[in-house]
Amino acid sequence: MLSVVIPTLNAEKSLTRVLAALIRPTVRGLIKDVVIVDGGSTDGTERIAETSGAKFVSAPKGRGTQLAAGAQAARGEWLLFLHADTVLQPGWEEEVETLLERLEKRGEKGLDFAAVFKFALDDFSLWARMLEGIVSWRCRLFGLPYGDQGLMVSRRLYDQLGGYRPLQIMEDVDLVRRIGRRRLVFLRSPAVTSPEHYLNDGYIARSSRNALCLMLYYLGVNPDRIARVYSRR
Known part of the structure; x- marks a missing residue:
């Protein structure tokens, strides 16, 4: 029923935990397959993927390109795109199953929806709680989740929208905007993401850079130029 697509690049430190959260729903039959799309890792990412039984696919480096390749290799009626440092918490599968059952009752119309999880950081600091609150308000006001909240979308809707574009x-944001707020369901289950980037750069600096990149995107700046701003130290 559900295919999980995970883009990776030297993700051995976090990938095991991400995959562990998928074991129970796989055994229950919710997850049909897991596709790991690698952009050229030089660590143990491929070994971990193969040990887990996931399908390992190589693709040119770049999250948009890798996600598109993973969707092409996946076999499920629903696609769940998940970052390699984002761990779904216990109970997420029950909420997803309930949502899919309700959407199934709508027939073909039920396939025109997508869903995201609640943003959370694996950090006990006040900065982490503040950022989680800001993200919650951003989602409420603008219906604009990021990829670290996961994205579950029907194969039909994904294909109709043209899928992920090869953006750096x-x-x-590009895909969520095409999905539209009215077709987006916000789940209660948390998707807990590594705080490594925020700890390394500082919460204020990293959050400010993210906000700047989003503003540049809405102003129509080329994503290649935005990527240089994002990666700047």
Whole structure:
């Protein structure tokens, strides 16, 4: 029923935990297959993927390109795109099953929806709680989740929208904007993401850079130029 697509690049430190959260729903039959799309890792990412039984696919480096390749290799009626440092919490599968059952009752119309999880950081600091609150308000006001909240979308809707575009950055915002707020369901289950980038750069600096990149995107700046701003130290 559900295919999980995970783009990776030297993700051995976090990938095991991400995959562990998928074991129970796989055994229950919710997850049909897991596709790991690698952009050229030089660590143990491929070994971990193969040990887990996931399908390992190589693609040119770039999250948009990798996600598109993963969707092409996946076999499920629904696609769940998940970052390699984002761990779904216990109970997420029950909420997804309930949602899919309700959408199934709508027939073909039920396939015109997508869903995202609640943003959370694996950090106990006040900065993390503040950022989680800001993201929650951003989602409520603008219906604009990021890729670290996961994205579950029906294969039909994904194909109708043209899928992920080969963007270096903002590939998540680009697709969510095409999905539209009215077709987006916000789940209660958290998707807990690594705080590594925020700890390394500082919460204020990293959040400010993210906000700047989003503003540049809406102003129509080329994503290649935005990517240089994003990666700047």
